Amino acid sequence: MLIQRRDEAHHDWTLYEGEGRVGIEWYFADATALGTQVMLYRLDPGASEGEHRHLAGAEDSCSAESSDELYVVTSGEIVFTADGVDRVLTVGDAAYARAGVTHGVRNDSAASAELVLVFGPAVR
Structure with missing residues (x-):
């Protein structure tokens, strides 16, 4: 059995020419x-x-x-953009980006936000 505690694999990265740094626990x-x-x-x-x-x-x-990505908001509020369309997501909301769809997330709010990201090849 493997256990990973919060901050054991923490990184602060600038991703895809985004603004600021994204805290990531991989x-x-x-x-x-x-x-x-x-x-x-x-x-x-x-x-x-x-x-x-x-x-x-x-x-x-x-x-x-090619990878699909699933984002699930666990705290705060984020803006999810897919193919140029913005959608505000709050706690419990999820967004799915299929491979090839241009997408990203940003925090336009005054509070920090956290989300779980799951990504990998599309299989059924």
């Missing part, structure tokens, strides 16, 4: 055999991930492989 990045990866994002007011997409072979892709 769960079992080197240990999981699952086809997906799981992260906890923390966005302070004004921080953003930056818009990006995951599509194998696309020149503007931020990754070599």
Whole structure:
């Protein structure tokens, strides 16, 4: 059994030309055999991930492989953008970006926000 405590794999990164830094806890990045990866994002007011997409072979892709992404807000409020359309998400709301969709999250509120991010190849 593996246990990971909060802050054991913490990073503060600027992602995809976003604003500020995103606090990221990447769960079992080197240990999981699952086809997906799981992260906890923390966005302070004004921080953003930056818009990006995951599509194998696309020149503007931020990754070599195609991946879908699922965002679930666990605290605060974020703005999720997909293909140029903004949607405000609050606690318990989720957004799903299929591979190839340009998307990103940002915090336009006055309080910090956290969300769980799950990403990986689309399989059924």
